[in-house]
Amino acid sequence: MKKQLIPVLAGLLAGVLVATLFFAEFTTYGPYSTAGVNSAAEKVYVPLGEHDDYYLIASGGHSGQLYVYGIPSMRRIRTVPVFTPDPATGYGFNQKTKEMLGGYTWGDFHHPALSLTEGEYDGKWLFATDVANNRIAVLDLKTFMVKDMLKVPNTGGPHCSAFVTENTEYIFLPTRFSVPFGHEYASLDDYEKKFKGVMSAVTFDEETQKLELAYQVALPPYSYDVADTGKGISADWAVITTYNTELATTDLEINASQFDRDYLVLFNWRELEKKIEQGEYDLIDGIKVIDPLKHKGGIYLVPAAKSPHGVDVTPDGKYFISSGKLAPLLTVFSFEKAFEAIEKEKFVDEKFGIPVLDYESVMVREVNPENALGPLHTTFDDQGYAYSSMFISSEVIKWNYETGEVVDRVDVHYSPGHLVAAEGDTKSPKGEWLVSLNKMAKDNFLSVGPSHPESMQLIDISGDKMEVVLTVPVDPEPHYAQIISADKINPIHVFEKDEGRPNSVWRQEDARIERKGNEVHVYGIAMRSKYIFDANAKRKDVIEVEEGDRVFIHLTNIDLDQDITHGLGISDYDLTMEIQPGETVTLEFTADKAGTYPLYCTNFCSALHQEMKGYLLVKPK
Ligand code: CUK
Ligand code: CUA
16 A cells, blocks of 8 residues: 555655754654654555555454454444344344344454464454353354354353464363353352353364354363463463452452462363363263363463463464463463473372462563553564553553563553554564554543543554554454454455355346245345336335235345445334345344335435335235
8 A cells, every 4th residue: 555655755754854853953852743743644544545454353342243444544444243233234133144143132242363274364264252142153254244153051251262273273262250051050159169161162164164162171160361372382282361260259359369379271272172082071961071170181270470361372382471460460481391391290289170380380481561560461573572561551561572671662542451463463473563452542532421432552563662653442342353464355345146046036027026824925136226026016116915924025136236235124113134236135024013114225325226115015914
């Protein structure tokens, strides 16, 4: 995108340079000087017709949706529905998506996970998990649509995930809240005995495009937080944080913050896979469950600084870094040292059948930047630097994870949760840009009342010094985000014309309405700028049914042109659908209210869009 800009930029920069030199004598330039503002604006400017260099794929938190942004412009491109119905796209209103959502009307999406091939983003799939209602979804990045969704049993909020292994063999979902198996009633007095912190291993089959629960691990009822998978030498391993080794069941604020150390769970998923192959598991309600008390091996605990929140594996796969939320410490642990300790069985304790490794024998260094408080998450660039968010002191710290040296700090506004660098969680991060996902905006934007938006700040990390170049508001509430090179994602422009597709109609003369008992099937067409529900009727754009009929409207958009999307909204029936170019969508409902109901195209599609309308007539019994 920068090609055409270079001469303009060069001119501007020269101007700025001269001005800076000239005024330097008289003016103190703060971080928000005019010069800084100009060059910051240039860095993020993407002219009309040009595209951003990266996609920012951000979770939409308790909106249940996915937010897609462009970098460097930070323009919000699209809200993609995942766990929550969305009238704008008809998601959750039509038959297929309604079934997928399983009756839920909200979700809480924290961590997007792009599919990996050899530890690099391959731009094919995106996994999402729902902390609220225990679902996992997979989106096809050719269409940015949800392909499949799976309800995961025995878990209470798959928070820390999804995180995928180096070749997307598994998507792991550790649970935030521990619950008894089958969500059975149990007194909290029996917490230690009956509650489990179940971690689920899910697979995705590219052929059938289906998610499947491979097995679960009944971990102790610690509360689990965030997780990451290994890379390279640690590719067979994964690590999860816990913050309630105290096993508190009430007032967690106090009771889960007593110990100076909580645990990281380190596990070898290849070994767990082997256990499953060799039949070392219990079958509970048809699910293969590994119980560490009985099926020993492959899982270890590593003590870490108080209530660790994030844990992140370095791009070279050598270290995992945990952030002690309640201790101002970033701790670097070595996989190699952990492997050694495991080999020599240097265990200091055992908890719920899981060996505990000696802290000193795995830890490499503790990094404690002066006055930095509330470390949460870490991301990486291409130069061996780690970037960590400090929730309490509201800053990003850049440090060298091989030496522990802190090389730069920058204020963010305010209270960053996650932060993400371009392809920062792959084997080869790109550097260049970092986004800080801030929980508080305070007075950064025009006020819209007591509830403020969150904010995201774009930080240029291409030089020695980090530079905040843009702040944008964002709806609640992105937790994690990933940044992927735009050239890795190649969405289709229209759905392919497929005459064999069930319920599709491609020729106007084939549009028809068929009755089967009390079922009425409309095989219709949406095109610029009309509906054809029944080619042979006096009025082709009218659907007439009887009260109590089960109605199926199968609509095919036969406009195979880029960006010609049609909609269908039915007044007072609380129904809406979207049909993208070349797509066939089915809307299913019971005509339980007799009367006359206008229906119309909701998506602007041509100058005659307003004329694209008809009626649903429901004859009384
Ligand atoms: S979490 Cu929200 S700031 Cu769900 Cu990854 Cu850390
Ligand atoms: Cu079709 Cu508007």
